[in-house]
Amino acid sequence: MAETDTLISVRDVELSFGPKIIQQNVSFDLKRGSIFAVMGGSGCGKSTLLKSLIGLLPPTTGRIMVGGEDYWAQNEQRRTQINHRFGVLFQSGALWSSMTVGENVALPMEMFTSQPPDVVRKLVELKLGLVGMEQAIDLFPSEISGGMRKRAGLARAIALDPDILFFDEPSAGLDPITSARLDDLILTLRDGLGATIVIVSHELPSLFAIADDGIFLDAKTHKPIAHGSPRTLRDTSTIPEVMAFMNRSSTIPPTDETKADRHV
Amino acid sequence: MPNGGVMPFAGQDIPTPPSGSTTLSVDTTALAAWDSSFISFLWEVKQAAASTGLAFDQNGLPAPAQRLLALLPPKPAPAARHDSHKQNLLEKTGDLTLSALTETGIATSLAAETTLGAVHALHGKSRMRTKDLITDLWNAGPNALLIVGVVNFLIGAILAFVGLVELRRFAAEIYVTNLVGIACAREISAIMTAIIMAGRTGGAYAARISTMLGNEEIDALQVFGIPISGYILLPAILSLSLMMPLLYLYGTLIGILGGFVVSMSMMDVSPVGYWISTINGVELKEFGFGFVKAFFFGSFIALAACRVGLMAGRSAADVGIAATRAVVIGIVGIIAMDAVFAVMANALGI
Numbered sequence: 329m330a331e332t333d334t335l336i337s338v339r340d341v342e343l344s345f346g347p348k349i350i351q352q353n354v355s356f357d358l359k360r361g362s363i364f365a366v367m368g369g370s371g372c373g374k375s376t377l378l379k380s381l382i383g384l385l386p387p388t389t390g391r392i393m394v395g396g397e398d399y400w401a402q403n404e405q406r407r408t409q410i411n412h413r414f415g416v417l418f419q420s421g422a423l424w425s426s427m428t429v430g431e432n433v434a435l436p437m438e439m440f441t442s443q444p445p446d447v448v449r450k451l452v453e454l455k456l457g458l459v460g461m462e463q464a465i466d467l468f469p470s471e472i473s474g475g476m477r478k479r480a481g482l483a484r485a486i487a488l489d490p491d492i493l494f495f496d497e498p499s500a501g502l503d504p505i506t507s508a509r510l511d512d513l514i515l516t517l518r519d520g521l522g523a524t525i526v527i528v529s530h531e532l533p534s535l536f537a538i539a540d541d542g543i544f545l546d547a548k549t550h551k552p553i554a555h556g557s558p559r560t561l562r563d564t565s566t567i568p569e570v571m572a573f574m575n576r577s578s579t580i581p582p583t584d585e586t587k588a589d590r591h592v
Numbered sequence: 593m594p595n596g597g598v599m600p601f602a603g604q605d606i607p608t609p610p611s612g613s614t615t616l617s618v619d620t621t622a623l624a625a626w627d628s629s630f631i632s633f634l635w636e637v638k639q640a641a642a643s644t645g646l647a648f649d650q651n652g653l654p655a656p657a658q659r660l661l662a663l664l665p666p667k668p669a670p671a672a673r674h675d676s677h678k679q680n681l682l683e684k685t686g687d688l689t690l691s692a693l694t695e696t697g698i699a700t701s702l703a704a705e706t707t708l709g710a711v712h713a714l715h716g717k718s719r720m721r722t723k724d725l726i727t728d729l730w731n732a733g734p735n736a737l738l739i740v741g742v743v744n745f746l747i748g749a750i751l752a753f754v755g756l757v758e759l760r761r762f763a764a765e766i767y768v769t770n771l772v773g774i775a776c777a778r779e780i781s782a783i784m785t786a787i788i789m790a791g792r793t794g795g796a797y798a799a800r801i802s803t804m805l806g807n808e809e810i811d812a813l814q815v816f817g818i819p820i821s822g823y824i825l826l827p828a829i830l831s832l833s834l835m836m837p838l839l840y841l842y843g844t845l846i847g848i849l850g851g852f853v854v855s856m857s858m859m860d861v862s863p864v865g866y867w868i869s870t871i872n873g874v875e876l877k878e879f880g881f882g883f884v885k886a887f888f889f890g891s892f893i894a895l896a897a898c899r900v901g902l903m904a905g906r907s908a909a910d911v912g913i914a915a916t917r918a919v920v921i922g923i924v925g926i927i928a929m930d931a932v933f934a935v936m937a938n939a940l941g942i
Contacts, residue, residue: 383815384811407817411815418812422807424813435816436816439818440817
């Protein structure tokens with residue numbers, strides 16, 4: 329695979345559930361080493377877009393190119409191979425509840441590498457150590473707190489040394505301190521592992537702190553309405569919805585459209 | 593505020609304002625305390641004022657009430673409808689047919705994948721975790737012994753009781769051994785055990801899988817490319833398919849024991865005589881027939897439960913719905929399958 333600067337390029341993607349369009353005309357490039365934020369209000373389709381990037385929901389139209397390959401045109405086997413370049417941290421951590429934290433991290437390695445068990449154990453300790461969770465290796469997900477579950481989920485996400493990490497609402501449900509620590513951890517891992525990161529969030533402090541590129545999805549028009557880093561958008565955007573979002577203002581400067589939409 | 597104060601114009605037309613008046617104001621000087629019903633009253637009055645062309649003067653109202661009133665739109669918007677369009681009979685029939693066909697296809701491919709997984713497991717190439725299989729085997733087998741035993745014992749006892757009362761009239765009491773033995777071995781134990789397992793284990797499978805779905809655990813498996821069929825479904829389906837025939841055998845023996853206990857108290861025959869009569873009356877093929885049926889019942893329950901769990905929604909209510917559906921589909925399916933088996937056995941002369 330040629331070393332290019334664009335890891336994923338999304339072109340004119342439309343996402344929908346049956347006749348209900350979630351987002352359309354979504355296009356962006358994910359640059360190597362960047363932290364890309366998918367922003368937007370609740371219900372605008374951020375998580376749905378993420379699902380189509382990681383292979384859980386095919387887009388209705390459009391193409392998603394991963395490393396020069398049309399991701400959704402590949403067969404399932406090839407997609408699974410491509411997926412091993414991805415590490416995903418789900419909103420709730422999504423640890424497999426019937427397994428211990430250690431087994432959660434070990435399972436992908438046991439399945440897709442041919443390492444002997446003692447090496448796998450060492451690697452699991454390493455990954456858990458990176459997220460500060462090595463003491464929880466033999467605990468079950470139900471025995472640890474929400475913040476710990478996310479960190480363990482992060483350890484599992486980096487189990488196969490992926491070069492693109494996806495985070496779905498990493499700070500959702502975490503207190504500000506835990507959330508800030510998770511941000512630091514994400515930055516450290518990015519620098520340490522050389523990974524590229526896609527982060528779905530509406531947590532402004534997190535976005536300003538870490539993201540350097542991004543896309544803003546609008547729930548009303550079902551289209552992206554701004555591209556750029558959250559900081560730039562906050563400082564320079566003139567689009568009312570984006571300004572309101574970035575400045576945590578509850579009143580969007582009224583337009584005819586927003587008035588008409590009030591009770592829809 | 594007296595009851596009914598919320599509806600200023602309940603059941604009546606809005607009174608016409610005195611001619612020449614332009615504003616409607618509310619005098620609240622005597623008002624000591626108020627709650628939401630006051631705001632509801634005011635909102636109604638405000639709408640009435642607007643409809644008769646009067647301006648609504650809210651200066652006389654307490655300040656918090658004014659603020660709350662300002663939050664409300666001039667008129668309540670019509671409640672949003674679920675976006676579903678009405679289907680006519682033809683469309684409904686078509687939809688049902690298509691979904692039934694799709695469902696059959698999915699369930700068949702699920703069954704095929706699981707069988708393939710089982711074959712792989714026999715060759716030692718399975719990706720299933722032994723630990724999961726052992727947990728599931730334990731839950732579907734030894735853990736169910738008590739309830740399967742109790743139910744089958746009582747069924748055997750009831751059969752013997754009813755049989756004895758009727759057979760006594762023909763002086764054919766000894767045939768109660770055949771009645772209990774054949775009924776249990778051929779039909780009742782297999783069906784009762786399957787119904788118990790559909791409620792107990794089928795429901796649990798569906799609830800477990802749909803919870804995993806809601807928890808994004810299935811998504812996580814899919815992203816890693818870990819096959820769900822081999823990983824979640826195989827241990828579940830394998831353990832119920834393997835355990836059901838064994839539970840059936842156990843249930844039959846306990847059922848016959850139940851019949852024996854009742855017969856001993858109501859009938860004049862020696863214990864040894866009862867067992868000899870049972871052994872003479874019940875052929876081994878009856879057990880074979882029940883054994884095979886039990887295997888298919890177990891596979892069906894587990895497969896249906898897993899499928900229902902996988903297609904469930906992602907909320908807490910959906911977990912309940914999935915568990916209920918798995919049990920209902922399991923029980924109805926077992927009885928339908930039993931009818932098919934009966935017809936086949938009749939045709940084959942078993």
